[in-house]
Amino acid sequence: MDIEKINGALEGCDNFLISTGNILSINDITKKVNLNTSDELVDAISFTLKEFQDNGVLQTQSDHLLVISRHNDNLKISEHELADLKIGFKVFLNSDDPDSLTEAIQKALIVLKxxxxxxVIVTFKQKIGNQNDNLNQIQSTWSVLENLIKKGQIKQIGIADIEESAFRALYDWAKVKPSIIQINLSTCCVVPPTLQSFCKEHDIKLLTHSDPLDLLPVESIESIFGTPLILKWALRFLIHVKCRGVLTTKGYLLNLVKN
Structure with missing residues (x-):
């Protein structure tokens, strides 16, 4: 991959998006067994950049934000009626700025058309040491999701990797209650029975996941781009056909800024 060409295309641009399109159409990724999320994302970014290098697909949105995407994103949305599809986002936030969440969701809606x-499930950059969840940060972000519910852009909202006490406090405070909570079994090998009971009582989906604590480490970013960049947020989108439960599309959208 010609890093100089990529960096040259981004010269003068301090803020850009990478859209991987549907990675299920990339054989070099799908044929790998037991690929963890970080390695999958690194492969997806590298493949997208290589295709950009070969085809030069560089777009500018109305807000002057540059978007690097694949020549053929293979999203497969047009192959089905929207009513037959279940579309879900998971947003990985690296800051406590609520505008980042708004931007991530709105950009993804544009990409998917x-x-x-x-x-939507939201998760925050993992805490260091024994820090507790910042309930004020969570509430500020949750207000963004509630507003998108009110606008009809989202039907259900959830949160990942949150302490049970903070989740209960969020539930009591929220106008729109969380419908989903995701637990990482690598950090919590057994779901607390009290949390299971709470979710059952309030009809909350209790799900598990295996996403790493640091989705895209700094060293991975530098190895891809050859220069330090900051990941503001990342978003993973999944599209299922409802009647069959078949996953047809999986991809990532990332916002990177120059250091």
């Missing part, structure tokens, strides 16, 4: 989706 849809006006609304089924659900």
């Amino acid at each position: 849809v006006e609304s989706i089924n659900d």
Whole structure:
């Protein structure tokens, strides 16, 4: 991959997006067994940049934000009626700026060319040491999700990797209650029975995941781009066909800024 060509295309641009399109159409990724999320994302970014190098797909949005994407994103949305699809986002936030969450969701809606989706799960950059969840940060972000519910852009909202006490406090405070909570079994090998009971009582989906604590480490970014960049946020989108439960599309959208 010609890093100089990529960096040359981004010269003068301090803020850009990478859209991987549907990575299920990339054989070099799908044929790998037991690929963890970080390695999958690194491969997806590298493949997208290589295709950009070969085809030069560089777009500018109305807000002057540059978007690097694949020549053929293979999203497969147009192959089905929207009513037959279940579209979900998981947003990985690296800051406590609520505008980052708004930006991530709105950019993803533009990329997928849809006006609304089924659900959004948000997670914050993992805490260091024994720091507790920042409830004020969570509430500020949750207000963004509640507003998108009100606008009809999202049907259900959830949160990942949150302490049970903070989750209960969020539930009591929220106008729109969380419908989903995701637990990382690598850090919590057994789901607390009290949390299981709470979710059952309030009809909350209790899900598990295996996403790493640091989705895209600094060293991975530098190895890809040859220069230090900051990941503001990342978003993973999944599209299922409802009647069959088949996953047809999986991809990532990332916002990177120059250091």
